[in-house]
Amino acid sequence: MDGLVYINVNWGITFLTQTAAGILGNSALLCLYNFTIITAQRLRPTDLILNQLVLANNLVILSKGIPQTMAALGLKPFLDEAGCKVVYYLHRVARGVTLSTTCLLSGFQAMKLCPTISGWMELKIKSPKCIIFCSFLCWILHLVINISVVKHVTGPTNNKNMSMEKMYRYCSSPALGRLVFSVTAVVYLFTDGMFWGLMVWTSSFMVLFLYRHKQRVQHIHSSRLPPRANYETRATCIILILVSMFISFHSLSSTLSFWITQIQNPIPWLIKISSLVSLFFPTFSPLVFIFSDTRVSQFYSACWTRKTNAPSMVSGL
Template identity: 60%
Template structure:
């Protein structure tokens, strides 16, 4: 018993650390890009997509990371049935929005650098209204797809004399069977693989375009490349890293979830590792931008310079 408690405490610390780091990283970039968007200083249309991505990441961490941490610390039955419904529904919606937004991000980046897109289409793609509408569709689509979770999820003590699949160690839901299971499985597989397929197409297009661009300029000295070309290549590489990270965490988490559902009594360690993998992308994706997006450094430098000038002026007065 002591070993089990010690193991749960270790997992609780891991969940707490991962969730805290992810929330801090996403919140910082969410506020930074929002401030940039509202003040229109260094405004980029891609920032609209990134703001939604950071928001969805935080929702995933709040709806799954925090409850899992609380359960690992030993607090049981802290959510009533209504709380379980809201938390699980928000998690599923946020997870879907993260997937669709990452797909939108990679598609937007691929289309903006594609030389075959006409001027009319380019103006539509680079329209703020078009991007806002696509972001809105991401939320509406996932809100509708996951509506059944509100009816199926129940509290930990409400088994309703049915086969129960435990979630997070504190919520439960009847295991779908027959036609319902087939319908839900097809719905999730169709939506997930559609977005993953579009993501793969966009990433492949970017890799091909980067390769062709490198072949065209390989005879030139690196110093002759314009800053614009350098920034565009850096942005494309950032999106490619982000997509690769998402796909890796997605397939690892999906494989482990499938293994977990097939097991009659999955071990607590297996369930904890599954949670870690499902929270991997929301936790680490903001740091890809922190270390690669020069726009962040430029924006922070401007704020720091203005603060320094104001302090110097006040001290001089």
């Protein structure tokens, strides 16, 4: 019994650390991007997309990390049936929005690099209205296709014949009929496959662009490039890193989830590892922007300077 409690505490600390780190990183970026959008200072077209991405990341972590932490620590069930429906629905929607937003970010950067796009089209894709509209469609799409979650997810149950969704210890889902399961699987596979295909296609284009760009630079024999070319190359590399992280973590998470669903009595630690892996992208992706975007350090450096200067100004008065 002591060993079981010890294991639960270890998993609880692990989930708590991951959840706290993810929320802190995404919230820091959310403050920065919202401040930039509100003040319109050095606003970039991708800021609107990144703002949506970190918001979706936060929802994924909050809706899964906190319940998993409390479950690992052995706390009593705190979600009733309505709570399970709301929390799991938010998780599915936020997870889908993360996928579509990452795809949108990759596609946006690929369109900026494409030399065949005319000038008016380039201005159109840079328009905030166009980006807001695409972001709005992402939310509407996943709010609609995940509506079945509200019907099928139930609250805590002691019935061993229930097919657990393996997301929370507190929530469960009855075994779906073959027709309902098939239709749901087709809808999810189609939407996820569409976004995955677009993401792979745009990423391949950007890799090819970087390869040709490197060849041109070698032919020029000069390290002095236009600032815009340097910026676009750097932004492309950052997005490719982000897409690579998403594909790697999402593939591993999907593989583990499918493996768990095929096992009659899955091992508890395997379920916990699957939950940890599913939170890797929303937890670690903010680090890519924190260490690559110079505005992050400038923004928080300015906030820290203002905070430290405030006492000296008061004492001077």
